[in-house]
Amino acid sequence: MTEPPLLDMRGVTKVFGDVRANDGVDLVVRPGDVLGLLGENGAGKTTLMNVLFGAYQADAGVILIDSKPVRIRNSADALAYGIGMVHQHFHLAPRLSALENLLIGQPGRFGMLDRRRAVARLEEIRRNFGLWVDPKRMVFNLAIGEQQRLEIVKALFRGARLLILDEPTAVLTPAEADGLFAAMRAMSKQGFGIVFITHKLAEARAVATRCVILRHGKVAGAVERPAEASNRDIARLMCGRDIAPPERAPVAVGDAVLELKRVSTRPHGGAALAEVSLTVRGGEIVGVAGVSGNGQRALADVLSGMLAPTGGEIRLAGAPMRRAAPEEAQRLGLGRIPEDRMRTGLVTALTVADNMILPRLKKRPFSRYGWIDTKAIRAFAEERILAFDIRCPGPDARTAMLSGGNLQKILLARELAHDPIVLLAAQPTRGLDIGATRFVHDRFLEMRERGRGILLISEDLEELMALTDRIAVMYDGRIAGEMATSEATVERLGLLMVGANAETGERRT
Amino acid sequence: MGFRLEPRASTPAWLNAALSFGAVAAALILCAGLIALSGADVLSAYAIMFDNAFGNVYALTETLVKATPLVFTGLAVAVAFHAKFWNIGAEGQLLAGAMLGCWVGGFANVPGPLAIVLMLIAGAIGGAAVALAPALLRVRLKVDDVVSSLLINSIVYYVMMALIEGPWKDPMSGYPNSPPIQDAANFPILMEGTRLHLGVVLAALAAPLIWVLMRRTTLGFAIHAVGENAEASAYGGIRVNQVLLTAAAISGGLAGLAGVSEVGGIHYQVMSEISTGYGYTGIVIAMLARLNPLGVIPAAVFFAAVMTGAEAMSRATGVPVFLAQVIQATALITMLVALLFNAYRIRRTGGPAGVGAH
16 A cells, blocks of 8 residues: 655756756655665755755755645745754754743744643653653753754654654764664654655664665665665665775784873863873774763864863873974874864865965975965865865865865865874764765775874764774763774773773763 | 845856946945935036046045045955954054154154154054054953954044143144144155145055965965964964964054054144044945955045045035945945855746746
């Protein structure tokens, strides 16, 4: 029996300038479907959903809701048709309570907010889907996972029957992701439709009832029972070619290239760092695992010279770091891939070439006696763009126009240009697609083979397990445990990540 | 059927120039209604205005003389705003430059060129010092630079008034004016029968110099980078605070030169109405020029032309002279609207694109 589809998109096309972001896309969601929408960055997933949610108008094609053609001009229209969307960046008012956020834009009773009825609705949503957010708590006090739950509750609260989740797991811990999947299954059972945008194949296979893969704006294929398909099959559809897992060659481990001895710091806001000791040797990739907000940011900031340590010692390539300054860390041979490439890594308003030389602005050949050598800068940038296969119109392109994968390539191209002895990489593949992730991983492995050291801070356990030699787990600003990757399991790491002792399973206090 | 804005993938080069001229034209068209309202013929009113701003050599030189302080303050604001140092204090920096320049010019009894050079240096230092105060407050204590740089204007103004009403009052005239500078310090007049003085040339040279500074030097690069993203600049090893202070000093120095130029080229002394808000107008000029140092010159000339032209138009047609300010303000607004089209374009919605359109 086939029920009439909730959503039927036919031949949807959206053009930006010369780019066909969506090109004749057909997409059907039936009640109870959890549709995994997969594709590389720039494949058109988010554009398609923005067309559906009314942020863009399609240039061609029709959208049918409950078999009736509709015109969606803005998010209010979308909501009226029962479409809810949870964006990657939440749209919540942080200084209001969870309940008040639910009531924004809702009609009240006689001009008053109807709190009692809202709480009753909230209870109903909890009973039906197991989703709960304490209505009285202020949003800025909610953890990221809870804020996301509030966004989903908000969509349901407003009567959504079709929910779009744009990369919802990117900000979640493994346990939180499991909770989200349980709620998604509950919604599916009750006949809701879900479109689940993701990069992560394992997640699509775990929760989706059907997958559609986009490539270059077109539907590249569909997988009817994703749980039975292999990662490799889906990956091939996404990339248009086979992607083999990275291979780690045996490497002789050298001297310590990065040493932290009981390093502490206390940043303005954000988690502190308490007496962290770590060593990375040449030819080693050391991973730092942990739920975000447990001091990883402070660790990266202290190492890169953005934050002064309040105690302890940092040695880079055997030499002590005497001054907390980025130029000092660079001088001692540190390459850096910061967590936030748009805010910390790159000045996106400048050109690609300008960003390529930013840390070496005052060095020859890029400048002499304070005069910039534009030719040398361009030549260097052109060489780097070729070497790292950066997709951009040229060295003079504005950096802000490029995709996340290409931004990360710019940073890599810049930081690896002078062969750093140690690379500090914080969440280097967050938000990158399979191809770009693979590119980054290959560069890391090349560095390792040349006897360089890498400190890889990541929330992606799969990445850590695949690349590293050792893994340290951070919890509450400390190293909760460290083990050889060959002895690590997701369960052992997971316990350490939530503050439980790895051996006994006891919770730390 | 409706219209909506969509981001542009790229901005064609011709559009940047066209937008500036388009904005000015739009302002003149918008203000035509006001001229008509006051009973004058629009075209002849604008013709009189243009004629009295550019129509003969004397009018042209007057326009350039009036544009000169605006070029300096416009450049001052452009440099500061590039670094996102919100310098609203060009007015006070100008006054400080005028005072220090005048003070040095008052006793610099040395051969002409040297006296003028000393005056210029003193004025630039005076302006820079006043600009450094809010910059230091921001860098050290995170004090909002908009508020502090603005308030310092009043302090400098009243210090100046106290001086020229008190210890500095010219004993010869008895008016609240400072004593005149030495004759040797008077800027040479470049064309007989006009007021075209050395400061005009200095302003014309300053704009390309600042352009080169911003485009071709590591300092200019750093100012751009810090202004666009201070955190990423620091991460890249640029000393953000140092760059901010340097940009503030350059900005204040340029504003100070505006003051020296008015003292040395026009008034030969400091008096209460040495500046008619040139520092504040500099903000508008810089915005009109879209912070491009070369664009500051046409923007300043446009403002000066409207000022000189409007007076003549008022005399000839009876249109109130305040229209000059209305045109200037309208030009700023149309420019801000034009900036939108730099990044966006208008698209019609609901055409063939209509999803299920009816």
